[in-house]
Amino acid sequence: MPIENYLILSGILFSIGALGVLMRRNALIIFMSIELMLNAVNLSFIGFARQLGDPTGQVIVFFVLVVAAAEVVVGLAIIVNIFRAKDTVDIDDIDVLRG
Amino acid sequence: MGSPPILAVLAVIVAKALVVIVVLLTAFAYMTWLERRLISRFQVRIGPNRVGPFGLMQPLADGIKLFFKEDFVPAGADKVLYYLAPGLAMVTAFTAFAVIPFGPPDVQLFGVPLFQISNPNAGILFVLAVTSIGIYGIILGGWSSNSKYSLLGALRSSAQLISYELGVGLAIVGVVLLAGTLQLPEIVKEQSGFFFGFLPRWNIFVQPLGFLLLLIGATAETNRPPFDLPESEQELVAGFHTEYGGMKFAAFFVAEYVNVITASGVATTLFLGGWQGPFVDQFPILGPLWFVVKIFAFAFFFIWIRATLPRIRYDQLMDVGWKLLVPLALLNLAITSVIVLIWPSLGGGS
Amino acid sequence: MPTLNQIIFWFFAFTAVASGIVMITRQKPMQSAIAFLVTLLSLAGLYLLLDAQFVAILQIIIYAGAILVLILFVIMLLHSHSGEGSTSKVPLQRPVAILLSLILFGGSIYLFASTDFGVASTPPSDMGTAQNVGHTLFDKFILPFEVASILLLTGLIGAVVLAKREREDSSNDAH
Numbered sequence: 370m371p372i373e374n375y376l377i378l379s380g381i382l383f384s385i386g387a388l389g390v391l392m393r394r395n396a397l398i399i400f401m402s403i404e405l406m407l408n409a410v411n412l413s414f415i416g417f418a419r420q421l422g423d424p425t426g427q428v429i430v431f432f433v434l435v436v437a438a439a440e441v442v443v444g445l446a447i448i449v450n451i452f453r454a455k456d457t458v459d460i461d462d463i464d465v466l467r468g
Numbered sequence: 469m470g471s472p473p474i475l476a477v478l479a480v481i482v483a484k485a486l487v488v489i490v491v492l493l494t495a496f497a498y499m500t501w502l503e504r505r506l507i508s509r510f511q512v513r514i515g516p517n518r519v520g521p522f523g524l525m526q527p528l529a530d531g532i533k534l535f536f537k538e539d540f541v542p543a544g545a546d547k548v549l550y551y552l553a554p555g556l557a558m559v560t561a562f563t564a565f566a567v568i569p570f571g572p573p574d575v576q577l578f579g580v581p582l583f584q585i586s587n588p589n590a591g592i593l594f595v596l597a598v599t600s601i602g603i604y605g606i607i608l609g610g611w612s613s614n615s616k617y618s619l620l621g622a623l624r625s626s627a628q629l630i631s632y633e634l635g636v637g638l639a640i641v642g643v644v645l646l647a648g649t650l651q652l653p654e655i656v657k658e659q660s661g662f663f664f665g666f667l668p669r670w671n672i673f674v675q676p677l678g679f680l681l682l683l684i685g686a687t688a689e690t691n692r693p694p695f696d697l698p699e700s701e702q703e704l705v706a707g708f709h710t711e712y713g714g715m716k717f718a719a720f721f722v723a724e725y726v727n728v729i730t731a732s733g734v735a736t737t738l739f740l741g742g743w744q745g746p747f748v749d750q751f752p753i754l755g756p757l758w759f760v761v762k763i764f765a766f767a768f769f770f771i772w773i774r775a776t777l778p779r780i781r782y783d784q785l786m787d788v789g790w791k792l793l794v795p796l797a798l799l800n801l802a803i804t805s806v807i808v809l810i811w812p813s814l815g816g817g818s
Numbered sequence: 819m820p821t822l823n824q825i826i827f828w829f830f831a832f833t834a835v836a837s838g839i840v841m842i843t844r845q846k847p848m849q850s851a852i853a854f855l856v857t858l859l860s861l862a863g864l865y866l867l868l869d870a871q872f873v874a875i876l877q878i879i880i881y882a883g884a885i886l887v888l889i890l891f892v893i894m895l896l897h898s899h900s901g902e903g904s905t906s907k908v909p910l911q912r913p914v915a916i917l918l919s920l921i922l923f924g925g926s927i928y929l930f931a932s933t934d935f936g937v938a939s940t941p942p943s944d945m946g947t948a949q950n951v952g953h954t955l956f957d958k959f960i961l962p963f964e965v966a967s968i969l970l971l972t973g974l975i976g977a978v979v980l981a982k983r984e985r986e987d988s989s990n991d992a993h
Contacts, residue, residue, distance in 0.1 A: 370823055370824060370827050370867070371935075371938070372935050372938065373930055373931070373935065374827065374831070375864070375868070376930040377927060377930055378831045378834065378835070378864075380923060380926035380927055380930060381835055381838075381923065382834060382835065382838055382857075383922070383926065384919045384920070384922050384923035384926070385835070385838040385839060385841075385842060385919075386838070386842075387918070387919045387922055388842060388915055388916065388919035389841065389842035391911070391914070391915030391918060391919065392842065392911065392912055392915040392916070393842060395847060397847045397850075397851075397889065397892065397893055397896075398841070398842065398844075398847055398850050400889065401841060401850055401851065401854045401889065402841070402842055404854070404881075404885070405838055405841065405854065405857060408857070408858065408861055408881075411861070411877075412861060412864060412865075415864075415865050415868045415870045415873060416868060418868070418870065418946075419868040419869055419870070419938065419941060419945075420935060420936075420938050420939065421939060422939035422940065422941040422942065422945065424945065424946065424950050424951050424954040425954060425958070427870050427872070427873045427946060427951050427954075428951060428954050428955045428958075428959055430870075430873050431873065431876065431951070431955065432959075432962060432966055434876060434877070434880045434881065435966040435969065435970060436966070436969065437880075437881070437885060438880060438884065438885055438970065438973070439969050439970055439972070439973030440973070441885045441888055441889065442888070442973045442974070442976070442977040443973050443976045443977055443980070445888060445889065445892050445977075446976070446977045446980035446981055447980060448892060449892060449895065449896075449981075450980055452896055458896060461908070546846075546848070546849070549848070549849070549852065552852075588871065589871060589872070589947045589948060590871055590872060590875040590947075590948060593872075593875045593876075593879065593948070594875060596879055596883075597875050597878040597879045597882075597883065598878075600878065600879055600882060600883025600884070600887075601859075601878065601882060601883065603883070603887055604852075604855065604887075607887070607890055607894070608852070610894075611848055611890075611894055619894060622894065623891070623894055623895070626887055626890065626891055626894075627891070629887075630884065630887060630888075633883070650948055
């Protein structure tokens with residue numbers, strides 16, 4: 370299976386994730402779309418690692434996982450706080466800078 | 469020596485998996501019987517003794533009863549997820565058993581080890597991965613039922629499982645450090661031989677703290693009493709499977725008991741020397757027997773503490789998980805690392 | 819006659835794309851999350867095809883077992899209020915979003931199609947095992963590893979601070 374197939378798949382998934390971020394207004398689904406974009410990039414890293422026969426690409430995916438975990442924890446805490454203050458997770462309703 | 473025909477290899481693998489599934493289902497049925505009989509003894513009752521000798525046919529009667537129950541879906545339930553949840557719980561419960569070796573790997577047919585379904589390089593990590601998928605069965609079951617008791621049960625169990633998985637994972641790392649591999653048959657082989665000529669070289673004597681932590685964590689992860697908060701009858705009716713009946717309830721029930729068996733299997737493999745026992749070297753066929761004996765000991769232990777200990781409060785549960793289990797597991801890990809560093813001969817790693 | 823590898827690739831590729839589309843189109847966040855779980859699992863399958871079994875297992879343990887469970891936890895906590903308002907405040911949001919992501923998709927495809935990646939090397943036999951990835955990680959990336967652990971610690975403390983401030987607020991409200 371040539372690496373182009375994996376890269377194109379990764380491109381499709383990244384575009385789907387970007388579409389989710391642009392199109393949806395539910396903060397939680399936007400959050401998952403961002404995760405999907407991270408995963409698409411991970412796939413291309415793994416593909417390149419296989420192509421070059423070098424595990425460095427896999428190590429980078431490991432770091433992406435760590436960053437994603439930290440990001441999710443803080444992001445979800447923020448979403449929960451916003452929900453408690455404004456009773457919504459629709460990002461169109463969250464349009465003032467003061468809490 | 470030519471390579472064996474691919475069809476024969478496939479047939480051996482499929483037969484192996486089928487036998488393990490059938491054995492696990494039978495073990496599940498008789499574990500429910502054993503649990504009811506034993507708890508009756510503990511509580512000075514008699515227990516089910518009407519169907520067959522000693523009530524041995526009771527699981528069959530229960531199964532037939534559940535099979536003929538009405539198949540219903542609660543109003544407002546998310547139908548797809550409602551049906552998906554018990555299946556997911558059951559499938560993951562069986563899958564986790566796939567990497568546990570229940571006999572010596574030297575017993576082979578067409579070059580396929582007979583006493584283990586699969587031996588991936590990631591070994592024990594595979595068990596952790598599959599059990600973490602198993603959480604979804606509980607979460608989906610609780611959420612899709614559209615009932616507050618189910619939802620609360622699912623919320624509790626997901627919090628509990630995440631919290632205790634951490635402690636269990638860290639306790640397992642100690643054993644992995646000593647063995648220098650993630651593959652379960654290698655970990656078992658590492659535990660062969662004796663200390664001082666009589667004490668088996670099992671990890672339970674090298675890592676007593678790790679064993680204790682794994683035991684507590686496994687009890688919590690399988691939702692057994694005293695950690696059965698997700699389905700505490702007095703508060704939540706039945707927790708996440710309140711709205712399930714008939715065969716869908718049976719699927720959750722199977723998953724729960726198979727998880728107990730798998731957890732016992734993991735504990736046996738990591739800490740009690742797996743299939744090892746007297747005369748296994750001469751007669752490898754004895755391996756599975758010793759393995760079953762050890763699993764039975766764990767099953768008895770789980771039933772015993774269910775009959776003995778009262779359920780703990782939810783805040784106590786979280787306190788034990790985060791403030792006791794995780795720090796102790798970290799301490800255990802630190803001590804093990806230092807010892808392996810000082811005496812590399814103890815550890816198998818390079 | 820497609821090989822086994824090709825069949826597995828197309829199967830996982832198709833499930834990944836299909837579940838990704840399902841994820842961004844569902845109204846209920848819970849259904850999106852389950853679709854995302856399917857995407858994560860099929861990606862783990864693709865990693866296995868690419869000789870990355872350790873990362874595949876990590877993907878399941880960390881992404882499916884921890885990150886997504888956390889998201890589900892929040893979805894259940896917010897429960898019925900987590901839908902979207904009826905009307906969008908941004909005009910033409912949907913068509914513009916689709917257009918932009920199509921441009922992104924086209925650009926990336928053009929990039930991949932116009933680059934010559936050469937012939938795939940033959941990976942070492944232990945490629946992607948825990949030992950192999952671990953040695954690379956600790957031989958070459960020990961500083962990033964430590965930085966990552968500090969990042970995790972920061973995230974941990976950040977989450978506790980965010981949650982804790984909220985609790986004090988609510989207790990003040992109660993009094």
